Amino acid sequence: LMGQKYLGMVDMMGDAKTLKNFMRMEKWIFDSPDQAGETFRQFIKDFFQQNKLLKGEVQIGKYTIDLKNVTMPILNVFAEQDHLVPPDASRALNGATGSSDYTELSFKGGHIGIYVSGKAQKTIPPAIGEWLTKRS
Structure with missing residues (x-):
């Protein structure tokens, strides 16, 4: 993952805005507390x-x-290419709780991309909003 990510950075060199955004993300990722x-x-x-x-x-x-005590509606949002929390680890929640209202929302992206990518920003918040609206 690391090597591929930095090889892809070469393609960004001509686009200052994209490169700056990439570098911001790198700073954020490596600025995590111990x-x-x-x-x-x-x-x-x-x-x-x-x-x-x-x-x-x-x-x-x-x-x-005890997850069986969780009875409220559940929206399980996860990334399909997540290398830290694999989709199967997220999908394992299905049937493990006491909720009768369980929904999965998968995103075709990675661990960070599900939060910050432009594609995620256009799809995830509206999907969450729609899920909440149906239950309000």
């Missing part, structure tokens, strides 16, 4: 290795999190 080591290790262990969220075994303080 994660507390032990907290991150526990998160990886609980959520990825042991799949505790779907098993109803996640502990937060004195509370056990």
Whole structure:
């Protein structure tokens, strides 16, 4: 991903606006705060290795999190080319909650693109608005 992204940057060299936007995104991506080591290790262990969220075994303080207690309508928005949260990981929510109103909205893009790309800005907010309007 990293190599391909920077090879593609060569094509932007003639377009100052596009290049500037790309560089802003790079600054934002690399300006993330560090994660507390032990907290991150526990998160990886609980959520990825042991799949505790779907098993109803996640502990937060004195509370056990059970997705079956989530009964409100759910709109699950995810990116089809997400390399950090693969679509199958998002789709796993379907049937794991107590909601009788579950909808998936997939976007043909990546992890960051779903939030900041022009295509996403034109499609995702209106789709969310339509979903909310049908339930208000």
